[in-house]
Every structure is written in C-alpha cells, then in structure tokens.
Amino acid sequence: MAKRITIDPITRIEGHLRIDCEIDGGKVTNAWSSGQMWRGIENILQGRDPRDAWIFTQRFCGV
Amino acid sequence: MKLEEVTDSSPISGVSRRDFLKFCSMMAAAMGLPGMGAQIAEAVTVQKRPPVLWLSAQECTGCTESLLRTNHPSLERLILELISLEYHETLLVGSGKQAEEWREKSMQENKGKYILVVDGSIPVKDNGIYCKIGGKTALTLLEEMASQAAAVIAIGSCASWGGIPASDPNPTGATAVHEIFKSKGIKTPCVNIPGCPPNPYNFLSTVLYFLTFKKLPELDEQARPKFAYGRLIHENCERRPHFDAGRFALQFGDDGHRKGYCLYKLGCKGPETFNNCPIQLFNDVGSGAWPVGTGGPCFGCSEMGIGFTKPIHSPASPKYFTPPSILPRIDEKRGHGLTIAGVAVAAGIAGAALGAGAVTAKKLGKDDEEQGKSGSREK
Numbered sequence: 001m002a003k004r005i006t007i008d009p010i011t012r013i014e015g016h017l018r019i020d021c022e023i024d025g026g027k028v029t030n031a032w033s034s035g036q037m038w039r040g041i042e043n044i045l046q047g048r049d050p051r052d053a054w055i056f057t058q059r060f061c062g063v
Numbered sequence: 064m065k066l067e068e069v070t071d072s073s074p075i076s077g078v079s080r081r082d083f084l085k086f087c088s089m090m091a092a093a094m095g096l097p098g099m100g101a102q103i104a105e106a107v108t109v110q111k112r113p114p115v116l117w118l119s120a121q122e123c124t125g126c127t128e129s130l131l132r133t134n135h136p137s138l139e140r141l142i143l144e145l146i147s148l149e150y151h152e153t154l155l156v157g158s159g160k161q162a163e164e165w166r167e168k169s170m171q172e173n174k175g176k177y178i179l180v181v182d183g184s185i186p187v188k189d190n191g192i193y194c195k196i197g198g199k200t201a202l203t204l205l206e207e208m209a210s211q212a213a214a215v216i217a218i219g220s221c222a223s224w225g226g227i228p229a230s231d232p233n234p235t236g237a238t239a240v241h242e243i244f245k246s247k248g249i250k251t252p253c254v255n256i257p258g259c260p261p262n263p264y265n266f267l268s269t270v271l272y273f274l275t276f277k278k279l280p281e282l283d284e285q286a287r288p289k290f291a292y293g294r295l296i297h298e299n300c301e302r303r304p305h306f307d308a309g310r311f312a313l314q315f316g317d318d319g320h321r322k323g324y325c326l327y328k329l330g331c332k333g334p335e336t337f338n339n340c341p342i343q344l345f346n347d348v349g350s351g352a353w354p355v356g357t358g359g360p361c362f363g364c365s366e367m368g369i370g371f372t373k374p375i376h377s378p379a380s381p382k383y384f385t386p387p388s389i390l391p392r393i394d395e396k397r398g399h400g401l402t403i404a405g406v407a408v409a410a411g412i413a414g415a416a417l418g419a420g421a422v423t424a425k426k427l428g429k430d431d432e433e434q435g436k437s438g439s440r441e442k
Contacts, residue, residue: 037195059123
C-alpha cells in the first residue's frame with residue numbers, strides 16, 4: 001500500500017515550496033514539487049516601458 | 064577591570080562590550096537619540112531575549128538578505144542572539160510539520176508578547192490561494208499571528224504598501240499588512256519599514272527602540288518611523304550641489320554621468336521619495352554605497368505611488384525645496400535680505416536662471432514666514 005508524505009513548507013530556501021512523495025515498500029515511487037506562491041510578474045510586465053523591466057524581473061528572487 | 068570581565072558583560076558571544084556599546088550608540092544616533100546608547104544596551108542586556116516570529120508572504124527574501132548583509136559587529140549574530148527568532152521560513156532548521164508545530168507552540172507560549180515581522184504582501188484574490196504555507200493561506204496565518212502579537216513590523220515595500228505584487232494590474236489582489244488589519248479589525252500596532260530592500264538599520268533601530276522604551280517610535284501618517292523617513296532623499300543627497308547648480312547627467316555614460324552630476328534628468332525620484340539612504344548607506348562599505356552614489360537614479364522603491372508605478376525615465380515632481388540638513392541655514396529667518404545667488408541655491412530650481420531669482424525670492428520669503436509661524440516643519 002503506497003504511503004504519501006507531504007513536506008510543506010520546505011525551509012532554508014527562498015520562496016514557498018511544497019514536496020509530496022509517494023512511498024511504496026520503502027521506495028519513493030512518485031514525487032511532486034509545487035511552488036506555493038505566485039505574484040504574476042509576467043502579467044505585471046505587460047504594457048510597461050521596456051526600460052522598467054529590470055526593476056521587476058530582478059526581484060523574482062532576492063537571494 | 065580584567066579584560067575577561069569586560070568581554071563577559073557583552074550579551075553577544077564573540078563581541079566585545081566596547082563594540083556592543085558602540086553599536087548601541089550608533090543605533091541611538093540613527094534614531095536621533097544622542098546619549099541613549101547606554102540605556103538601549105541595558106534594555107537589551109537585562110531582558111529575556113524577546114521572541115520574534117517572521118511571516119513570509121508574497122516576498123523575494125530580499126528583506127531577509129539585506130538584514131543578513133550587515134556586518135559591524137557581525138549583525139546577523141546580533142539579530143540571532145539578541146532576539147529569539149522563533150520562526151522564519153528561510154532560516155529554520157526544521158521543515159514541514161516540525162516548523163509549523165514550533166510556530167504554534169511559540170505563539171501559545173508567548174501570546175501577546177512576541178513581535179511579528181511580516182515581509183511580502185498578502186494576496187486576497189480567490190480567497191488568498193496565491194500564497195500558502197503548510198496548507199494555510201498567508202491571509203489566514205496573518206490573521207492568526209497578528210491578533211496575538213505585541214506589535215507588528217511590516218518590513219519592505221510589499222508588506223508596507225503592496226510593492227511589486229500589487230503593481231497594476233495586481234493579478235493576485237496583493238494587499239499591504241495594515242490594509243488587512245483595517246478590513247479584519249485587527250488592532251495590533253503596526254510599523255511600516257518600506258524599501259526594496261529597506262535599510263536593515265532602520266528595521267533594527269525600530270526593534271531596539273521598542274525593546275528599550277516599550278513603545279513604537281514616532282511615526283508619520285504612513286506609519287513609517289520619522290527618524291528614518293522624515294526627509295526626502297533629495298534633501299541629503301551628495302549630488303544635490305549639482306542639482307542646485309544645474310549640472311545634470313543627460314544620458315547614461317555621458318560626460319556629466321561620469322563626472323557624478325545630478326541624475327534628476329535621468330528620472331531620479333529622490334525629490335519625491337522619503338528615505339535616509341544617502342545618510343545610512345548600504346552594506347557598511349563606506350561612502351557612495353547607495354543607488355545614486357553608484358550612478359543609478361533612485362526609482363523611489365520605498366515610496367507608495369512612485370516605486371514600481373511611475374516609469375523610471377519620467378522625471379520626478381520635486382515635493383518642496385529645502386537645503387540639505389547637513390548645511391547650515393543660508394537664508395534669513397524672515398526671508399528678507401536674500402541675495403539672488405543665495406536664493407537660487409536655496410530654492411534648488413533645476414538650473415535656476417538668475418533672472419528668475421527675484422520671483423523665487425518673493426515666494427521663498429513668504430513660505431519662510433509661514434513656516435516660522437507654525438514652527439519648523441519637522442525634525
């Protein structure tokens with residue numbers, strides 16, 4: 001019988017990450033990672049002065 | 064006194080008492096509280112380390128990075144050993160269930176006593192599904208954590224007024240912390256430390272002030288500490304003399320840019336952004352270590368309605384004209400007897416033509432009289 005383990009939040013990284021694992025007979029048989037946060041920067045960029053793009057894109061990640 | 068005793072009386076291992084007191088005095092000076100260094104040192108030494116919980120919402124971790132970059136005397140150590148950091152997603156050792164259980168335990172044990180720091184905006188669209196931690200939305204977590212905190216510090220522009228995620232068209236309904244408080248009726252006092260990232264010393268000064276005096280520092284109408292956000296960047300900018308004299312960089316890399324002229328015509332938002340960047344500087348590496356100092360126009364990252372809103376290359380609308388605080392007064396108190404040249408400098412009109420000086424002198428005299436009646440604008 002497969003067992004499912006969820007680790008949320010994954011710490012010591014930038015952002016909000018969640019990992020789901022399916023374990024069967026002591027072995028990982030399937031796994032999913034999912035970002036738990038979305039800001040929509042791609043949508044925010046549309047229609048702006050291209051010279052402004054860097055102030056948004058460089059802030060995807062502050063690390 | 065033996066050396067060991069001196070070293071032992073510092074609350075931080077590996078930091079001498081002398082360095083610790085120096086740090087406290089520096090913090091006191093930053094807050095405009097000269098001579099209070101010793102009192103701050105006592106407050107943070109005698110008390111039990113205050114619990115701090117840090118909630119990350121729609122953020123990029125830049126605020127945390129900024130906080131960890133400071134290094135005299137080893138500030139990350141100071142933060143980790145002076146306060147008791149109970150919960151911080153990026154710094155916690157435990158993950159998943161462990162992390163969340165610890166957060167709940169700490170909240171229960173320190174109910175009403177902990178400081179909550181929030182970085183990142185809170186998405187409210189579609190019931191807040193755009194940011195989840197441990198299966199709970201940031202919105203739910205903020206409500207839970209803020210209602211039981213002694214005080215809340217919203218660090219960074221995102222938490223203070225929405226920042227990048229709240230930029231038009233705000234796809235996730237990103238909302239500032241104090242606005243959530245308003246809509247949910249949360250009464251916990253909240254301080255905003257905007258900036259992208261904010262200066263870590265402005266944050267730390269606020270925390271130390273709270274620990275020492277058991278109240279929040281004086282705040283402006285946007286709930287920002289006045290000691291840090293009381294003046295425009297333009298007022299204390301080292302390139303201000305170039306602005307006053309009408310010497311501008313017109314293009315990146317041109318002669319004026321290379322000579323360090325004023326960046327106003329490249330879109331610098333210093334004249335409408337309230338912050339202490341030119342004085343506090345960044346990364347403890349000496350003079351010039353701030354955006355304008357390195358030749359990049361300020362884009363108003365900390366100012367609502369300017370940063371991430373107004374295009375970089377559109378010119379700023381100067382808020383008001385005053386000489387920088389580091390210069391002595393050059394105008395008469397009542398605004399009489401000014402020389403035209405003096406007014407051109409005081410008024411700070413871009414490239415003020417001498418012919419326009421007389422008109423300006425009249426206006427400036429009036430303003431000063433009014434200002435004299437109502438007392439100084441702010442200190």
